[in-house]
Amino acid sequence: MSRVFNFSAGPATLPVEVLEKAQKDLVDYKGTGMSVMEMSHRSSDYMAIFDAAIASLRKLMAVPDNYEVMFMHGGASSQFAMVPLNLFSKSKKADYIHTGEWSKKAIAEAKRYGKVNVVASSEDKTFSYIPKVTKDMFDPEADYVHITTNNTIYGTTFPSLPEVGNVPLVADMSSNILAQVYDVSKFGLIYAGAQKNIGPAGVAIVIVRKDLIGKAMDITPTMFNYKTHADNGSMFNTPPTYAIYIAGLVFDWLLERGGVAAMQKINEEKAGWLYDFLDNSSLFKATVEPASRSTMNVPFVTGSDELDATFIKEASAKGLKTLKGHRTVGGMRASIYNAMPQEGVKSLVAFMKEFELRNK
């Protein structure tokens, strides 16, 4: 089979141009006589790859100089503990906005190390919207406020950032980092697992304001202390070298295409095609209220479990893969990250139209 359109929520589709580059250099990277996988992380060849990846990411997100940019092991799930262990430095209180499965896990972990106040939640409607918050709802003494900018499972995105005053805003940006423009200076800390918009699973990115580093709780394992990684340029131990290399290739691919602002425009266009169709369909409907809709993850249903199952099966046979929705929402979900070609979304919409005609 030739390349399919893979709508997986993560690990997710990568740019074919990146994969082809990686394939070409897999056994012998640019005449070094070895694979990137085989290079000492401290070799000059690898350090060039690593430094370029950090520089590209800084450029893509216009990261100010007073922020560290680090590659980490352990995915976003490790950050659920690292954030409280490192940031509970004064009041040991934090405000969380609860918008889905991932914020639930983040909240549960933070509660183990301090006091968590759930400022707002959309659990009442299966997380199908982003709750409205105002500045007075936040505790000015909290050590931080935590949000999940994009909710992969439910297909919601914060339409705007909450106003939190001087309290550091912490964001799990796993599923929309590099897909829409954010002003990094509005955040105390941003983290993201790589396997949606960045590269292969097994590496996470942490962007943290430098003044927040170095205040970890005493019980913090050395590998969970941001200071360990900041002091050692993400090389306290061997980093996931190959995953970082692929991430660097993705960063270059984004830069060649005009960066995050250009991708945001394309992402809005791609998601627009799907939502426009869904809002006018007699068979399919979107599950998220319009103001909170994600450009990354688009859940939809027919209303019939049987028809949903038929749709997923027939779509798969046409090379439109991994469209099954998360069990908590049911139906379908199309994850259309940066690397999903416009052609993929067009093919999906065309197939949905055709399926609708046959199943009216």
Add this chain to the structure above:
Amino acid sequence: MSRVFNFSAGPATLPVEVLEKAQKDLVDYKGTGMSVMEMSHRSSDYMAIFDAAIASLRKLMAVPDNYEVMFMHGGASSQFAMVPLNLFSKSKKADYIHTGEWSKKAIAEAKRYGKVNVVASSEDKTFSYIPKVTKDMFDPEADYVHITTNNTIYGTTFPSLPEVGNVPLVADMSSNILAQVYDVSKFGLIYAGAQKNIGPAGVAIVIVRKDLIGKAMDITPTMFNYKTHADNGSMFNTPPTYAIYIAGLVFDWLLERGGVAAMQKINEEKAGWLYDFLDNSSLFKATVEPASRSTMNVPFVTGSDELDATFIKEASAKGLKTLKGHRTVGGMRASIYNAMPQEGVKSLVAFMKEFELRNK
């Protein structure tokens, strides 16, 4: 340049047959229309890869049924904290044998969570030997005894396992796992970073006796609790999927070659060529006492820093790469893991002979 011989201590050389397989399938894995990097970790295609990797590892090490085999994030360095956090369940005391830089880090981390007794150390002679220990030196009430089976930096290996009675023996096996036969039932827990004898950096292996799971200290982050990963088949969060895939290819490669016992024989032969030459050389000498020598990492010196530097430079020009020794030992180090072809060691010895003749 064609493929070089890469003597890096880690990340290290991989079997070229594995790299070629990975290259062939990188953009489209066996007709699935996607890269392994892009597969949902819960898809049937990926689960088949994952399950086969676990099964192969179990077979290679003849892991008994009462042991969990897990893939983890975070490298061996995370295990330095995970071991005490999970195993300090009764006396909160542990015995450590101190044989190098890595045991030093392991000891420092364990001290943060309980009482560490350093039973024996070879620090007095720059870790150039494995200290002798007897059963009476160990505390029968300790929660565990920790050793580093092979010391990458200093080039030593435990000639035999210490007798520790009923106390669980914990081993950092990062640099000789799958390179020599061990009886897993002698251990409470084995851990290893992948980037030496297994695959790409970014994944670690933990093999742990099931009765030791589920007793973690309250402060343990969820991601650092073995129970989290045991209960979820290493998929509590997205595992480093591509690194595990490559590890699986390496396991297959080992099985095709007769498994660990066959590799051990080849490794002894390869190391033998080097040590035989070193013991008879008028210019080079090995730094480790004969009884403690590693078949994986062979440090050696000329006695002259200038000559060492010349050797490294000339060797590199001949495609014998990454031979510089660790700064604490100086000189040279040849890491000759499973994937280093016999031809690589022969070429190194031949060049050393030639260099010796020119520099008598």
